[in-house]
Amino acid sequence: MTDTVLPVEHHAAGRSLGQDAWIRLRRNRAAVASAIVLLLLALAGIVGPWLTPHSYDRIYPQYVRAPASLEAYPKEEAILPAFESALTRARVQIGEVEVSGSTVRAPVSDGEALDPRIVRYIDRSDLFSNARLEDADGNPLAEGASEGVMVADVQRLRFLFGTDANGRDLLSRILIGIRISLAIGVLASAMALLLGVTYGAIAGYLGGRVDNLMMRVVDILYSLPFIFFVILLVVFFGRSFVLIFIAIGCTEWLDMARIVRGQTLTIKRQEYVQAAEALGVSDAGIVRRHIIPNALGPVVVFVTLLVPKAILLESLLSFLGLGVQEPLTSLGLLIAEGASNMRGAAWLLIYPAVTLTAILFALNFLGDGLRDALDPKDR
Amino acid sequence: MDKQSILEVRGLNVEFETNDGVVHAVKGIDLDVKPGEAVAIVGESGSGKSQTTMAMMGLLASNGRARGSARYRGQELIGLSERKLNRVRGEKITMIFQEPMTSLDPLYRIGRQIAEPLIHHRGMSAKAARARVIELLDLVGIPNPERRVDSYPHEMSGGQRQRVMIAMALANDPDVLIADEPTTALDVTIQAQILALLAELQQKLGMAIVFITHDLGIVRRFADRVYVMRSGEVVEEGATETLFGAPKHPYTKMLLAAEPTGRKAAPPAEAQVLLEGRDVEVVFAAGGGWFSRSAGEVRAVDHISVALRQGQTIGIVGESGSGKSTLGRALLRLLPSEGTVRFVGQDISDADKRAMRPLRKELQLVFQDPFGSLSPRMTVGQVVTEGLKVHEPSLPARERDRRAVEALKEVGLDPAMRNRYPHEFSGGQRQRIAIARAMILKPKVVVLDEPTSALDRSVQKQIVDLLRDLQKAHDLSYLFISHDLAVVRAMADHIIVMRQGKIVEEGPTEAIFDNPQEPYTQALMAAAIDGTPFREGVVEA
Incomplete structure (x- = not known):
């Protein structure tokens, strides 16, 4: 045997690529600030509706369209x-x-x-x-x-964000809207992630005819108009919360599948995959242990951009009246209502719009930060 | 020889700002280039040899900083404004790079790419530039320059592209040509042609050449003076003859002694044949889709028969595209192929993935690129034990770990490092990990696909020693695929020379090296082993 035991410079425990990326992400101030903002907003969406004195569906006929104010009403x-x-x-x-x-x-x-x-x-x-x-x-x-x-x-009632055209507290409604919008964003993205990664990895890894067939299916689904698809679903199953994220997830996984397939095609050619093949690792094992973990970098970035996309789609659906049902609400619905009351009661538009914008900004900054952190060229 | 230096570097420092602090790539080096001189900068990867010239040309990456002085005919280059620098670089000092595949823009015809600096720097008319381009292409030995001037880069071979790069560098009659590993990506015979061309051009045009390389063989045949660099410092410099004749610094001595030595004896004739391929043929379909039959086919391996005995090492030699790697994979049943393949008498020609799985333990593979062959998301321990999980799934985790420690020790790595990730290791260490991954299964046959090609010479030697020791210890049989004849000579007892999917010549190592029969083998040997200098200008390009 060669008796040279080669020394390595730093002898601490190994630092994985993920940890490296985490350290780089923490150095990015915009991304960290965005993460904090998101965390706070998510927290507000989860516990906020229980803490506000008004229920989101309580109507105060006396205070229809009361302007936002720090003072108590009356x-x-x-x-x-x-x-x-x-x-x-x-x-x-x-x-x-x-x-x-x-x-x-x-x-x-x-x-x-x-x-x-x-x-x-x-x-x-x-x-x-x-x-x-x-x-x-x-x-x-x-x-x-x-x-x-x-x-x-x-x-004495406080309406910090004012009340809407039916006399409901806008703050409570925004908080419940954050909850619904974020839930739809996260659930729809999770669904897209699960479907898209599995489908794309299988198509890319198996290749050939199977790949061709699977991706043509994706192409066909792509050509279905989204709104048409949603209207069909709503007509068949009636409006419900679950349906919305299924509808969004069903359309968004197509992009994910394409991204993951592309990644898989390059990863498949990597020598470590060939080495696994030479070791006799089964196809499922290769996809699970080698392909998916290595494809995850771009996927994580795409997910952070997918969440705002899903939120926006939900807003669009709600705006068109195909989304969440009253008295439950979402940010998109609130903005739609605000838009119709814009002249007399600007606060109805401003507050939900600012909240949605903050969420989207934060998600996009975080996505950018993640992309930079995971970019191997920086290493 | 007492001419004024044309390029004078004093106390050059290059630093890179990285996430892990400042990396000092070049530490205050001095360099002189005299007119018409061929200077070589030799060093292993990471020695700072490329960064030195990049700093002079103002081409450092955005996180790099250069300090010190680099003067071209008395004009300071470090810290010069982009505009003034452009008057020097690309006109008086030009560069050619390692990768002829990527340094030409695939969207433009080569004529236009060469003409661009002429029109820009000299203000030539398009017509005059074209005439000059044709003249240049002729000068660098491209046949039919009038026709080839309108070719796209993808229509040319690697060697021709490198010639185009040289033509581009020569366009403005430079004083200094910096060649950064210009032949590393090329096959040996092409390498020899390009080096001969450079030598010839240097004499014809009287320019100075700064030759950056890791290959001492080239230096010896090419350069007047040599600088040996190691971790950012020049450890030794001197005239080529003196330096090679009497190296002073231990590092230089080590580099010179790094050529793998030793010969392998053939196994006894009665040794069992382990892996045998008869009339193996691999055909790749080119093009084709859902509705059309394939447009054509490429015969990558064309009726080749091999028989590997226990304890034997067969060296498969050939240039890129000769089908040597494909043959190795076909014998391991990693590619569909025609013909019969037998492993210890058992016919495995038609074995599918499932049927092959129990045999994978015995047939292992080590790859060329130690950076690509280890999954970046797995720890070394996980990489090494993956095969055990497949073949001995009942093994408890503790026992698996013990085997991993054993395997890592065997390849000369500290087992304490098994919780680290591959990107924390150097190329040589990674190749050891890849070898450990194959060895942990205690295979009978290992296909080594260019296992040393991506490594520095000194590391190459260590890996060759390691592979030989392992072979002795476990009575392994190797199929050693390489284009590097020096390594093959040290490793193999039997050699197959391949070209375009066919066997050109085959025989015991000594016979092939000492007395090659086929003209192709002779050319190969001449290009790789022959010590005649290029500078005498006898070799035709």
Whole structure:
């Protein structure tokens, strides 16, 4: 034997290509920032809807198209007239109305004994709750008294992003929209990934007739118009959430299959695949252990670009009314609604659009960062 | 000899900014080139020999930095503006590169590519440039220059493309021609022709040539003066005669002694025939598709018979395209072929993948490119044990690991490195890993497909020694495929010379080397082994 044991410069544990790429990715500030933004948005989409005080489908008829505001609703100046107009309906004399904190009070009097049922006029309004009649000391009004104080709690609601044309809180709806859009993006991409990688790797590796046949099938599917395909699906199966990501996944895997097939064709010629063949490794083993891991670099990059594409497609479908159903919503649907209310209520368009743009930007930057990190030329 | 230096390099440093810190590729070297002189820069891969000239020409990669001084006729080149530099490079100093396949643009006719610098630098008219191009093509020995001037690069052979590259470099009558491994990618006979052409042109035109190479054989026959470089430094310089006659630096001595030596004795005549191919024929269909029959066919291996005995090494020699690798793969049943192939008497001609699987253990293959033959996503341990998983699936992980350690030790690698990934190893180490992968299965026959061609000379010798030791230890039979005659001579006891899919000549190593019968074999031997210098200008291009 040759007794020279060759030394290697660095003796720490080996660094795989993946780890190398990870280190390069961490150096890319835009990619790291994008990853953080995405993480935060995803977190907001997952836990946000539980934390907001409003449910995404709760309708506040009083606050239709309330503009975005940091202040709580109802506004100070809106309380008095509302309270007065509610009281007038009770047909009693009203004294000075005063608002203190979350209660509003007004002395009321009538020629005869005050009917305790007049509190209903107040409760009927969305603004007030727990209306009651009290005497001057704050005790419940004795029966038959003709003077007292009408007290009611004011429901103070915050709509940070305003409300939509039906009086639903936009923030909650955006949060649920993020959840739905990201879920569709990720699920559809996962489906495309699974189908496309398997199909492309098998077609590329087997080659010849099989490859030819499999790729012609892909070509035929390519030629189907996407919208037409979705409409067909919707007509047959009815609108549902699962259907949307199946529809998107079914069209997006075609690109993936082509990319993976191309990669496989080059990898197949690599000597390490031939070496595996010479070792007697089975076809399945070669595809699993050699072809797919080595094709994964471009695939990962493509996936990060596929997610925004799926989100955009979902937005398109929702915009056309083929996507998510009310009261559930998605960013695309919100933007569609915003667009139709653009003149009077710009916030309905701005907030969902900004959110979607942030997601798409972050995904694209991350994709770019990944591509640079995985690029072997940089090594 | 006391002429003024035309090119004068003093204290040149080249550094590269990489993710793992600054790499110091060239460490303050001095170089002189006198007019009309042939200077060789010799070194192994990574010695900084190419980067030295790249720095002079301002062609460093974007993360590279050059410091120091490089003067052409007194004009400083380092740090010169692009515009001024362009007046020197491409006109006074020109370069030719290793890869004639990639250094010509496939979209343009060669005439136009050569004419471009003429029109640009000299302001020649298109017509005058064309006349000059034809003259140049004639000068570099391209037959029918009037016709070939309108050829596309893909219509020419590798050697012809390299001639075109030389014509391009000569277009503006340069003072200095830098040739960066100009013959490495070419077959030996073509190599000899190109070197002869360069030598002839140098004498005719009186220019200086800076010849960058790793091949000492070429240097000896070509250069006046030699610089030996190692890891960015010049370790020795001197006139070719003195340097080769009395090398001073241990590294130079090592390089000179790196030619594989020794001969292999033939196995006893009664040794069992392990692998036998009779009338093996491999035909590749060219073109064709779904609806059309194939347009034509290429007969890569044309009725060849081989019989490999136990303990024997058959060397298969030939130039690129001669079908030697295809033959090796056909014998291992990795390619469909006609004819009979027997392994230890068993007919495996029609064995499919499944039937071959148990035999794969006995028939192994080692490839040329140690960078391509190891999957970059697997650790060395995984690479080496993959075969065990196929052939001894019941083996517990612990035992597999023990076998991997054993195999790595056997090929001279530290087994502690088995958790690392292939890209962390040098070329020689990777080739050892590839050998370990084959040896762990304890095969009977190993096909070695150019196992040393991608390696530096000194590493080549180590691998040859390793392969010989392994053969002795395990009584292996090798099919050694190579174009490198020096290595084949040291490894094989029987030689087959192939050309265009056919056997030209075959016989014991000594007979083939000492007394070749066929003219083709003679030409091959002359080109590879013959020590006559090119500079006397006797060889015709």
